[in-house]
Amino acid sequence: MKKIPFLQIASLFILFSAGAWATQAYMPELKQQLKETYSTLTSTSKPKKSAENPEPIEVELPLPRIIPPIPEGIITKEYDKHLFAGENNGFGVIENESHFNKLIEEGQLILINEGNGYEVMKLTHSHPYITPYSKVVLEELGIAFQTLTDKESTFTLTSVTRTPEQQKSLRRRNSNATSGESSHSYGVSFDISYIRFNGKKNWNRSKQKKLEKILNEFQDEGKILFIKERKQSCYHVTVR
Numbered sequence: 325m326k327k328i329p330f331l332q333i334a335s336l337f338i339l340f341s342a343g344a345w346a347t348q349a350y351m352p353e354l355k356q357q358l359k360e361t362y363s364t365l366t367s368t369s370k371p372k373k374s375a376e377n378p379e380p381i382e383v384e385l386p387l388p389r390i391i392p393p394i395p396e397g398i399i400t401k402e403y404d405k406h407l408f409a410g411e412n413n414g415f416g417v418i419e420n421e422s423h424f425n426k427l428i429e430e431g432q433l434i435l436i437n438e439g440n441g442y443e444v445m446k447l448t449h450s451h452p453y454i455t456p457y458s459k460v461v462l463e464e465l466g467i468a469f470q471t472l473t474d475k476e477s478t479f480t481l482t483s484v485t486r487t488p489e490q491q492k493s494l495r496r497r498n499s500n501a502t503s504g505e506s507s508h509s510y511g512v513s514f515d516i517s518y519i520r521f522n523g524k525k526n527w528n529r530s531k532q533k534k535l536e537k538i539l540n541e542f543q544d545e546g547k548i549l550f551i552k553e554r555k556q557s558c559y560h561v562t563v564r
Contacts, residue, residue, distance in 0.1 A: 389457075391546055391564050403507070406549050406562040410510030413564060414455050418509045424451070424487050433485065433511050434459055441466025442516075443523060444481045449490050452481075455511045458563040461547055462514070465538060472534045479535055480520035482558055485511050507562050515558040535559070 392412040394405050410417070415432050418424050427433045433453040437444055442462065444452045454462070470477055486508040507513040516539075518532045519525055539559055542548045551560045 402549075402551055406507040406513065406551070406560070407505060409549055409562050409564045410507045410512050413457075413512050414510060416510070417505065418485070418487055418511065421487050421489060424453075424485075427511070428453060431456070436462065436481075436484070438478075439463055439466055441468070441470040441478055442481060443478050444484065445517075445520070445523075447482075447484065449493060450483045450486045450508060451490075453485050453511065454514060455563070458512045458514075461542070461563045464547075465516075465542065468538045468541075469535060472538065473531055476522070477531065478522055479531075480517045480523065481514050482517045482520070482556075483508065483515040485509070485513070507560075510562075513560065513562040515553070515556065515560050517558050518552075519557045 392408075394408055399405055399408055415427060418427065424433070432455065434456055436452050436454055436459055440463065442465065466478070469479055486506060488509060491506045491509060516535070518535060519527050521528050521531050536552075536559070539548065539550045539561065543550055547564060549562045549564060553560050
C-alpha cells in the first residue's frame with residue numbers, strides 16, 4: 325500500500341489546526357469530534373493485517389508552522405510590518421501577470437470566492453486568489469464571525485491579491501493606495517469592509533465591533549496583522 329502523500333497530510337493537519345483553534349475559542353461542543361476525526365486520519369498505530377488491509381499505513385506529520393518574529397526596533401511602521409510578513413510568508417512578491425498565472429498553476433495561489441462567514445465582492449483592481457494557508461486563516465475568521473453573530477452573517481472582502489500592474493493602475497485612481505510595494509502583491513493580504521455585511525453596504529456598529537474583536541484576537545495569537553483604514557472603510561489584513 326502506498327504512503328499517504330505528505331502534502332495531503334499537511335493539508336489535513338493545517339485544516340484541523342485551523343478548525344481546532346476556532347473551535348476551542350468559539351465552538352467547544354465540536355472540539356472532541358474534531359479531535360477524534362483527526363486521530364483517525366493521522367493514526368500511526370499498526371492495524372491488524374487482513375485481506376483488506378495487508379500493511380499498516382505510515383504517516384508523516386508536518387513540522388509545526390514557524391512564524392518569523394518581526395524585528396522590534398528595526399521595523400516600526402505598521403505597514404512595513406505587513407511587508408515583512410509578506411516577504412517571509414511564501415513565495416515572495418508577485419513580479420508580473422505571468423508570474424501570477426504560474427503561481428496559480430503551481431497551486432501556490434488558490435481561488436476564493438465565498439465561504440462560511442465571508443464573501444468576495446466583484447473586484448476591479450485585484451484577483452480573488454491567496455495562498456493556501458491564508459485561505460485557512462480566512463475560513464477561521466469567517467467561522468468566528470458567524471459564531472459571534474449568526475450563521476447567516478457574512479463580511480465582505482473588497483480587495484485581495486494585486487499584481488504590480490494592478491497596483492500602479494489603482495494608484496492612478498486612488499491616491500490613498502500605496503505608491504511603492506504593496507503587501508497585496510504577496511498573496512497574503514486582503515481588505516475586509518467594515519461597512520458591508522451580508523453583501524450590502526450597510527453600517528452595522530454591532531457587527532463591526534464583533535469583527536474588530538475577532539481581528540484583535542487573531543492578531544494577539546500572532547496569526548495576522550491588521551490596520552484600520554478609515555478612508556477606505558476597511559481592515560487591511562495580512563496573514564503571518
